[in-house]
Amino acid sequence: MLCATSRLLAAREASALPAHPRGRAPAPRSRRRELHFPGHPELPPGDFLVGRFTKPSVPTGRRVILRKGRMPPAAGGGLAGSELRPRRGRCGSQAARAAGRDVATEAATARSPKRPALPSSRRFEAAGRWALLALVTLTSFASRFHRLDQPPHICWDETHFGKMGSYYINRTFFFDVHPPLGKMLIGLAGYLSGYDGTFLFQKPGDNYEHHSYMGMRGFCAFLGSMLIPLAYLTVLELSRSLSAALLTAALLTFDTGCLTLSQYILLDPILMFFIMAAMLSMVKYNSCANRPFSAPWWFWLSLTGVNLAGALGVKFVGLFIILQVGWNTLSDLWHLFGDLSLSMVTLGKHLTARILCLIVLPLALYIATYAVHFMVLNKSGPGDGFFSSAFQARLSGNNLHNASIPEHLAYGSVITVKNLRMAIGYLHSHRHFYPEGVGARQQQVTTYLHKDYNNLWIIKKHNSNSDPLDPSLPVEFVRHGDIIRLEHKETSRNLHSHYHEAPLTRKHYQVTGYGINGSGDSNDFWRIEVINRKFGNRIKVLRSRIRLIHLITGCVLGSSGKVLPKWGWEQMEVTCTPYLKETLSSIWNVEDHINPKLPNISLEVLQPSFPEIMLESHMVMIRGNNGLKPKDNEFTSKPWHWPINFQGLRFSGANDTDFRVYLLGNPVVWWLNLLSIALYVLSASVFAVAVQRGAHLPVEVEGLSQVLLRGGGQLLFGWMMHYFPFFLMGRVLYFHHYFPAMLFSSMLTGLLWDTLLRLCAWSLASYPLAKCVHVLGILSLLLGTAYRSPGPGPPKSDGRAQVAGIVGLLRPLRGLQPETRTFVGTASCGASPRTLQPWRKQPEEPVDLHCLPARNPLGSTAALLLTEAPPLALLSHKQLPSQPRPP
C-alpha cells in the first residue's frame, strides 16, 4: 500500500533532486553529500521561480523503515513520534510532513526527562494535556460569560443584527449586505431561548426591558469563547509545543478587544469561530496527510469544507480563509503530483476528494443556507424594493403576490416604473427642488428602492390633457413607438429633461419634474420603445423591457446608480444619457398598474428559479456593499490604524446610562504581536537564507526552523490574507475588521516566541540553564500579557477606570489621548451607519434629528466647484483642479 506513505515520500520528494528515479534511490549518505555539492547544475523542475527550502537529513535506518510502506495502525502516523510520545487524538498527531521535523522532535524529546518509559506516565501526560485544554477552555468561557447581561441595552451594531434575528423569527423579508447564515443562527438562538421577536432594536442605548436577549448574547459568547481552544489546538498542531499553545491562549484570553467583541449580538464572533475552525481542521488534515483516505483524513477534510461554507455564509470576508485553504490545497496537490510513485489514478482520487470536500460540499451548504433563508422569510417586509418585480411576487403580503392587474398599458393607467438593473429601484419624484447651482431649479426626479406613493406615474397622451379615465372615452392602448407624457401622480408634474447637466454625471442631461397640473412644454415628451419589438405592439406589464427616449434631445432615460448628496435624500440620480449605449441602467419595466377601465388578468408571473434568486440577491448585496462609502469629511478608520491599536470603537456610551463599553485591544498583546511579525520575518529569512546557502544546521535547529518556516509561514500568510485586502477596499472600514487577522498574528506570536526561546535554550550548553531560560521566558511573556489586562471581567460598567488605565498606556498615540474624557455628549448615533435603511418607508421626513443633518439646499461641494462643460464633441478627459467661484 504505497499510498499510505505517499505523503511522507512526497514531502521527501520535494527536497530530493529530481534527476534520480525513485526506484534506484542512492544510499542516503551519498545523496546528502550530493545535495550539498556546490554548484549542482540542475534545478528542480518547475522550481525556476520557487525557492528550495527543504533538505533531507534522514539517517539510513529510518529511511529503510519508511520504505517498508505499510504502517501498523497503532503507530498512528509519523514513526518517530509514535515511538517516543504518547498518542493523542485519533489522527496520529505526531505525523509529520517532513522527516527532518520528526528527527528534530525525536531529538528534542530524547533530552527531555519526561521521556515516557512506562505506560502509566504516558497516560498521566495525556491526562495532563487534556487537563490543560480543559483549563484553557474554562478560563475563556469564564471570561466571556462574566457579566454577559451587562449592559442591558442595545450596544452598537446589535441594533442591526438583533433586528435581523427578529426578522427571521417573524419571517419578514429584509435585505442586508452580508450573507444570511450568521443572522439566521442569531435568530435561531433567540428562538430557542424564548425570544419572541417583538423587540424593535431601534437604536443603540435602548433598554431591552423584559425581552429575552441573553440567548442571543450567550450564543455569540459561546462561539467567541471557543476561539481560544481552537487557537490553542491549532498552534499545538503546528508547533508540537505546549508552551507555544499556552502562550497563544493567554494572549487571546487576556486581549480586551477579543473579549469585548465576543460578548454582543454581532456577526464577528460567529465569523471568527468559523475561520478558526476551518484553520484548525485544515492543519489537522495536513497532519493526516500520510494516511490519505483514512477516516480521520476524510473527517478533517470535510470539516474544513463545512467550516469554509460557514465562514463565507456569515460575511464575505470569509473569502480570505477560503483563499488560504485553497492555496494550501494547491501546494499540497503540487507535491503529490511530483511524487512519481503515485499513479495517475491515485492522483485523480486525491483531486476528486478535494474537489468534493472543498468545493462541492461548501457550495452545497452555502446554497442550502440561502434556500433556508428564502424559505423562512416568506412574508413581505422592508427588503422588498431591493429586488426585482418577479422576485417580489413570491412574498406573501406584497402587492404582487397572487396579484391580478391589467395586462396591457393604456392611456390613463397609473403605473410604477422600475429600473432593470438590480438594486436601482423605482422612478421617483417628490416635492423638493434641485438646489440652486444644480441644473435648473425644478423638482427632483430620482430612483428610490422602497415602495412609496411618490413612485406612481400616470401615462398621458402628449397632445391632449383630457382625462383618459373618463368613462365616455374608449380605452386606448399605449403602443411601441408612441409619444407619451408621464405625469407624477402626487405632484402633477411631468417627467421632463433639457440641456442642463445632470447633478452628478455632468455629461448627461438633467431630468426634472416640470409643469403645473400636467401642463408643461414640449420637453416633457418621451417616446416609449420596447426592446426587440416591432412598432405598434402593445406594452405588457412586467414583461416588456422599455426604453424612454426624450423627443427633443434624443437622449435616453436612465439611472447612473450614483447616490445623490443629502439634498437628494441619498436616493439615486436619474439622468438622460446622450450616449445611446444599450445598458441595463437605461431599460425599465412597468411593475404596478392600476386602470379601472381594464379587466384585471391574473398574471402567471414568471416565478424566478432558485439560481436566479441566488444570483439576484448576490448582485444586490455587492451593490449594497459598494454603496457603503465613507462620506466627505467623515473620520473613518484606516487599515493602518488597526495593528497599532490607534483608535477603538465605542460600543456603548450613552448619556443616560452608566455603562461605557469601548472596543480596544490590550496594548501589550497588540504591540507584542506587531513586534513578533517583524521578528518573524527577520528570523524566517535568516533561516531561509541559511538553508539556501547550504549551511549544515544541527538536527534540533533544523527541526525548529521547519516549525518556524512551515507552521509560522501558514500563520503569517493567514494574517496577510486577512489584513492586506482591506487596503484595497473602498467601502467604509471599522476597527473590528482587523480581528480575524489579529487571531492569526496572536498565534504567530505564540509560535515564534516559543521557538526563539527554545533556540536560545538550545544554544546554552548547560541543560538546567536552558530549561530555565525557556520556562522563564514563557512565564514572563504570560505575565506580561496579563499585566494591565483588566482580568477576566469585561471593561464595562465601572469601566471608566479600567479603560482609562488601558488608554493611559496608549498615550504615545496622539489621537487617543483625550478619549478618556469623551464619554459625554450625544452618542445615540452609535451604530455603524448604513445608507440603506430599509425600515424607513418615508425618508422625506428625517427620522431622528440627532442623526440626520438638516436639509441643505446647496448640497454637496460639487455645487460649489461647478465648471462649465466644454461644448465640443471631442473632450479631454482631464481638467485642471477647479478654482472656487466666489460664494
Added chain:
Amino acid sequence: MLGFLQQPVMVTAEVNLNMVALTAVGLLSRLWQLAYPRAVVFDEVYYGQYISFYMKRIFFLDGSGPPFGHMLLALGGYLGGFDGNFLWNRIGAEYSSNVPVWSLRLLPALSGALSVPMAYEIVWELGFSHCAATGAALLLLIENALITQSRLMLLESVLIFFNLLAVLSYLKFCNSQKHRPFSPRWWFWLVLTGVACSCAVGIKYVGVFTYLLVLGVAAVHAWHVIGDQTLSNVRVLCHLLARAAALVVLPVLVYLLFFYIHLLLLCRSGPHDQIMSSAFQASLEGGLARVTQGQPLEVAFGSQVTLKNVFGQPVPCWLHSHQSTYPMIYENGRGSSHQQQVTCYPFKDVNNWWIVKDPGRHQLVVNNPPRPVRHGDVVQLVHGMTTRLLNTHDVAAPLSPHAQEVSCYIDYNISMPPQNLWRLDIVNRESDTDVWKTILSEVRFVHVNTSAILKLSGVPLPDWGFRQLEVVGEKLFRGYHESTVWNVEEHRYGRSQEQKERELELHSPTQVDIGRNLSFMARFSELQWRMLTVRSDDSEHKYSSTPLDWVMLDTNIAYWLHPRTSAQIHLLGNVVIWASASLATLVYALLFIWYLLRRRRRVCDLPEDRWLRWVLAGALCAGGWAVNYLPFFLMEKTLFLYHYLPALTFQILLLPVVLEHISDHLCRSQLQRSLFTALVVAWFTSACHVSNMLRPLTYGDRSLSPSELKALRWKDSWDILIRKY
C-alpha cells in the same frame, strides 16, 4: 618605442544592418509630417498647459503623474524656443506661430521610434532567433495605435520606451552576469536598469508595475545567486549589495531628483497655490510669499492673525466672522443661539483677522518685548472688525447637529454666559518648538469649558450664511484630523488700542522682513502627498472604456477632426495584431501549464536551457502584459484605450516568441514547418494590409469620403466621425 606605429590603425566595426534599417523605418514612420495637424489634438490640451507653466516657471499641481514626463515634454518646448504663450483651452484649436509644434512632439516621437529597434534587441537577448526579433520589431512598427500615440504630445510612448529600456538593460545585465560579473559592462546595464525603472515611474505611476516586475525577476535571480555555493559568502554579499544599491536605492534617488528639478524650475506662485500649505506657498516667489514676507515669526499676545484651516477640503479657507447672526429658527425648526456667525471663507478678507488676547488683561496690543504664546496657554480670540470673542456652547451647530455651534459672543443679557476661553494645542511642537509660530505651527483650539475642538466641518451654509463653510466645535471625536488644525498665515503685531485705528491697521498690508525656508524633503513630501490625494474630477467620457473592451479592441478614441474636411485622427489599433497577440498570450499560458505539469512528472519536453529561456520570456513578456493590464480592473478612475498600450507592447513581444516556439518544437515534420511558415507570412501580410488601410485614421493626412469611412467601421462599437453635409 614607436612600435605602435608599426601596426596599422584598425577599426573593426560590426554593424547589424537589421537594427539600422529598423531604426530608420521607425524614425520615418514616427517623424513623417510630425507637425501636422497644426492644431491641438486630444490630451495635448491637457499636457500643453503644463508645458506653458514650465516655460513661465509657474508652480502647478497635477495629480495624474510625477513630473518627469511633463518635464520631458517641456524640454521639447525649451529646445524649440517656446515662450509658453498659448491658451490651451480646446481640442482642435489652431496653434499660433510661436508654438514650435515639431519640437514639442519630437521627444515622444523619438521614443516611439526607438522602441522598434529595442523590441528587436529584447527578443534577441531573450535568446530567440534574429527572425523572431525582426518580427517583433516589425509588429511594433506597423501597430497603428502606437504610431498615433507617439506622434503627439502624449506620454504613453515615452513610458513604453522606458519600460522596454528597463527590461532590455536587465536582460543585458543578466547575460553579462553569466560571463563577467562586476565588469564595467555589467555595472553599466545594472545601473541603467535602475535609472530606466525610475524614469518609467517618474512619467506615470503605472510605471511602477514594470518596476515591480523587474524587481521580482531580479529577486528570483538573486535567490539563485544565494544558492550558488561556488561563490564565497563575501561575494554573494557583494552581489546582493550591488543589486540593492542599483535597483532600490538608485531609483529612489533619481525619483527625488525629478522632484528636485521640478521644484527648482517652478519657483513662481501660480493658480494651484491654494491647494498647498501656507509654508509651501511662502516658499514660492510672489503670491503668499509677497504677503507674508517680513512678518514677525512668533505669535504674541496682542498679535493680529488670520487662521487658515490645514485640511483645506473642500476648498482652502480662513476662519471668518461678520456682522450677521445665526437665524433664530432654522428651516427644520431647530433653534440657534442667534449670535454672530463664525464661518470659514475661501477668500482673503478684512473680516478674517483675529486678535490673540490674554484672558487676564484687557489690552489688545503687543507689549514690548512681546510675550510669545506657548503650547497650553489659554487665549481668547477677538474678531478684529467686530471686537467680539470667539465662543462655543452647548447649542447644536446649524448643519452638523452632533457638534457645537461656534459663534462670536453677543451679550443678549439672558442666562447664557460667555464661554470664550480656548487652550492652545500646538500639534507639531515636537518637531518644532512649543512657541506658536506663524505658518510653521499647526495648532488646535480646545475649548476650556466643554473641551470641544474648533473644526471646519466643510458643509456650505445656506443663503443666510452666504454659502460660506460651517465651523463647529467638535466634541465627539478627539483624535487628530487635519480639519481640526489651523495655522497662522498673515500676522502682525497689533499697535493700536483704539478700535478705529485698529480697523485702519487691519486694512493695511503687513510688512517687516524675516526670511524662512522649507527644506527640500518637506516640500517634496507635501507635494507628493497632495498629488496623490488631490481629488480628480472623474466623470464619464464619451470615449471611456472598460479593460474588457481593450483585449479585442472593441473601442476607439477620436483624437482630432479636421475643421472642414473629414480628415481625422483616431486611436485605433491594428485589429489583426491585437487579436493574435491576445491569442498568443493564451497559447503561451496553456503551453506553459502543460510543460510545467509534465516536468513535474519528469517528462521533459524541452531541454533545460530551452525551458529556462521559455520561462524567462514568459515572465518578462506575458508577465509584463499581466502587470500592466490586470491592475486596471481594480482602479476606479475613468479608463481609456491608451491605458492598454504599455501592456500591448509586451504582448506583441511575446507573439514572435510563441510563433518561433511552435515552429521549432511543435511542428514535427519539415512539411508542417513550411506550412506553418507560409501561414505566418500570410498572417503578417494581412497585418500589413490592415495597417495600411487604417493609415488615414492614424496620420489624419487624407480626407476620406463617407462611404470609405463607413467601410472602415469594422466593429459596431467603433466610433468613426462622419460629417453630415
